[in-house]
Amino acid sequence: MLTLASLAQIVVNGLAAGVFYVLMALGFTLIFGILRLVNFAHGEFYMLGAFVVYHLYAQLGMNFFVALAAAAVAVAAVGVLVERVVFAPLRSRELSMLMSALGLQIAIQGIMAVVEGVEGLSLPSPVQGVYRSGWITFPYDRLLVVGAGLVVLLLFYAFITWTRLGQALRAVAQDGDAALMQGIPVNFVYTAAFAIGCALAAIGGALIGPVFSLQVYMGQPALLKAFIVVILGGLGSVPGALVGGLVLGLGESAFATLFGGLTSDMFGFLMIMGILLWKPTGLLGRAEA
Amino acid sequence: MPKPERASGGRGWVTPAAWAVVIGAAFALPSLFASAFWLYLFDVILINGVMALGLNIILKTGQVSMAHAGFMAIGAYTCAQLIVKLGVPFLAAFALGGAAAALSALVLGRIILRLRGVYFLLFTFSLNEFLFLLSKNVTVLTGGNTGVMGIPPPSLPLVGALRSKAAFYYFALTVLVLASGLVAALYRSPFGRAMDAVRESELLATAVGYNPMRVKVVAFGVGCGLAGLGGGLFASFLGYIAPFNFTFWESVNFLLMNIVGGASFPAGAVIGAVIITPLPELLRAYVVWQQVLYGFLLMLLMRFLPDGLASLLAAPARALLARLRAAAPAPGVDSGRRAGEKA
Numbered sequence: 297m298l299t300l301a302s303l304a305q306i307v308v309n310g311l312a313a314g315v316f317y318v319l320m321a322l323g324f325t326l327i328f329g330i331l332r333l334v335n336f337a338h339g340e341f342y343m344l345g346a347f348v349v350y351h352l353y354a355q356l357g358m359n360f361f362v363a364l365a366a367a368a369v370a371v372a373a374v375g376v377l378v379e380r381v382v383f384a385p386l387r388s389r390e391l392s393m394l395m396s397a398l399g400l401q402i403a404i405q406g407i408m409a410v411v412e413g414v415e416g417l418s419l420p421s422p423v424q425g426v427y428r429s430g431w432i433t434f435p436y437d438r439l440l441v442v443g444a445g446l447v448v449l450l451l452f453y454a455f456i457t458w459t460r461l462g463q464a465l466r467a468v469a470q471d472g473d474a475a476l477m478q479g480i481p482v483n484f485v486y487t488a489a490f491a492i493g494c495a496l497a498a499i500g501g502a503l504i505g506p507v508f509s510l511q512v513y514m515g516q517p518a519l520l521k522a523f524i525v526v527i528l529g530g531l532g533s534v535p536g537a538l539v540g541g542l543v544l545g546l547g548e549s550a551f552a553t554l555f556g557g558l559t560s561d562m563f564g565f566l567m568i569m570g571i572l573l574w575k576p577t578g579l580l581g582r583a584e585a
Numbered sequence: 586m587p588k589p590e591r592a593s594g595g596r597g598w599v600t601p602a603a604w605a606v607v608i609g610a611a612f613a614l615p616s617l618f619a620s621a622f623w624l625y626l627f628d629v630i631l632i633n634g635v636m637a638l639g640l641n642i643i644l645k646t647g648q649v650s651m652a653h654a655g656f657m658a659i660g661a662y663t664c665a666q667l668i669v670k671l672g673v674p675f676l677a678a679f680a681l682g683g684a685a686a687a688l689s690a691l692v693l694g695r696i697i698l699r700l701r702g703v704y705f706l707l708f709t710f711s712l713n714e715f716l717f718l719l720s721k722n723v724t725v726l727t728g729g730n731t732g733v734m735g736i737p738p739p740s741l742p743l744v745g746a747l748r749s750k751a752a753f754y755y756f757a758l759t760v761l762v763l764a765s766g767l768v769a770a771l772y773r774s775p776f777g778r779a780m781d782a783v784r785e786s787e788l789l790a791t792a793v794g795y796n797p798m799r800v801k802v803v804a805f806g807v808g809c810g811l812a813g814l815g816g817g818l819f820a821s822f823l824g825y826i827a828p829f830n831f832t833f834w835e836s837v838n839f840l841l842m843n844i845v846g847g848a849s850f851p852a853g854a855v856i857g858a859v860i861i862t863p864l865p866e867l868l869r870a871y872v873v874w875q876q877v878l879y880g881f882l883l884m885l886l887m888r889f890l891p892d893g894l895a896s897l898l899a900a901p902a903r904a905l906l907a908r909l910r911a912a913a914p915a916p917g918v919d920s921g922r923r924a925g926e927k928a
Contacts, residue, residue, distance in 0.1 A: 386887065389891055395837075396884045399884040402877070402880040403880025406876030406880060410874070520711060524711060527708060562718065565711055
């Protein structure tokens with residue numbers, strides 16, 4: 297039965313999931329928009345971020361937000377290395393880059409499985425308790441995801457709009473050759489975009505870590521969500537990632553409340569089918585040449 | 586007017602003779618390597634060959650499908666359940682498995698082939714995951730996580746049940762040879778030209794009177810139909826199927842076979858199956874690091890052999906064929922010039 301209370305709960309849960317999906321999809325769509333790389337290893341950077349925070353915060357007792365920042369920097373550094381070594385030599389060979397990303401995915405997964413083991417770990421949340429007001433309950437750990445996620449999104453927006461590197465990123469996304477002719481160091485921008493995308497994924501992993509449990513194979517389901525979001529919103533579109541993430545989060549939440557968890561996993565898929573029938577390039581996507 | 590595209594196989598006796606030798610050698614293989622390990626490996630290679638060949642048809646229209654294992658699952662479950670639950674004879678169940686996969690692909694294809702390039706790829710990826718979820722959860726049809734057990738080996742009229750790995754080998758090889766022949770004929774037919782046209786440019790293909798959507802849907806249907814047949818082979822070979830047999834990684838493997846073998850010609854798919862299938866066996870000695878090694882191997886292959894082995898072998902092979910043709914000239918054929926044109 298759909299009451300006002302359950303409706304509010306749907307919005308609250310959907311918002312938390314949605315912000316997380318936006319963080320995942322944003323990095324993915326940024327990397328695609330600039331490198332034309334379908335980053336199948338994106339879920340692995342998310343997993344790496346969660347594990348860095350686990351070690352720094354849960355094991356070494358560092359402040360959660362310091363650990364979060366450290367995770368973003370560390371994973372971005374891994375991203376720089378990976379981009380220079382694996383993807384830079386394959387520039388503009390889209391299928392080769394994609395297959396390499398798949399190779400990278402299982403390589404990182406395999407290494408982490410050896411180093412960390414395959415059991416699930418739990419990351420204690422930096423905040424406990426539940427916020428109650430009238431008929432809304434909002435666990436503080438989810439509120440943290442929404443709040444911190446929104447801060448990161450605003451920072452990203454400011455970065456991409458007002459900084460020189462942000463403008464360079466947008467220029468390269470629009471037209472790499474034209475950007476090169478304007479004197480933009482395109483190769484540097486590629487690496488920067490990849491690193492920033494990885495850092496966003498790592499932040500996503502670190503934030504959602506306390507809500508779910510940590511496991512070296514946690515990247516795959518998250519990657520699937522990112523895929524659905526970018527198909528919904530349009531590949532390479534930053535506003536699309538925002539809208540797609542929130543739509544998926546809220547839609548899944550509604551489905552889970554009304555029909556149960558299993559159908560909510562299938563919801564994203566069915567929604568894509570529906571939207572594709574109507575608009576084959578996603579909600580805000582441009583037509584592919 | 587001669588048809589220049591037929592240069593590589595239409596006339597002269599050299600190319601058919603080469604194929605006859607390859608197929609003959611393939612049929613003689615089990616008597617040379619009789620150990621259970623080798624026969625098992627050969628059987629899996631043949632099944633993968635059928636699968637990769639099916640994907641090759643889809644790739645030929647320029648679409649990269651990551652749902653190939655999902656359609657394999659449709660064929661495998663249909664074939665297995667028809668045999669186990671309803672007692673349908675193997676050949677009928679096998680054919681119906683292929684038909685079920687082809688039909689699902691034709692219906693789905695009309696919707697999802699509106700997507701191009703990366704969108705199609707991402708969508709088929711999620712389609713594979715969706716089918717995986719379905720096979721785990723729709724227990725009535727699939728047996729859920731336990732899967733379907735006790736699938737009998739293929740049994741043919743007159744021949745009877747193919748209980749041994751060697752007997753299965755001959756059956757699977759026959760299927761693969763027939764499928765390859767079908768695909769080769771398809772590629773040389775006018776429809777094959779239409780597929781090439783659609784891959785190169787849908788706009789131009791439309792301009793010369795092809796219907797790109799129809800070409801892509803039919804190719805998708807045929808390719809997935811072969812995947813369904815491959816699934817039926819797989820189910821009756823293992824005798825047991827479960828959702829984890831048809832994960833997205835299997836789809837990646839079929840794609841890898843095509844890339845490594847050389848996606849631009851049908852034999853490339855089969856060559857890829859021959860190369861890729863044994864890899865996990867070779868890496869099995871290092872259980873812990875198997876996944877990591879495979880990942881690095883994938884990256885190295887893409888870095889140093891992005892167009893597949895065919896790109897390395899094509900030039901020498903063409904030169905060899907040209908020399909053979911020059912030594913045994915077919916009347917009215919200027920083989921040297923034609924071989925040069927194709928390069």
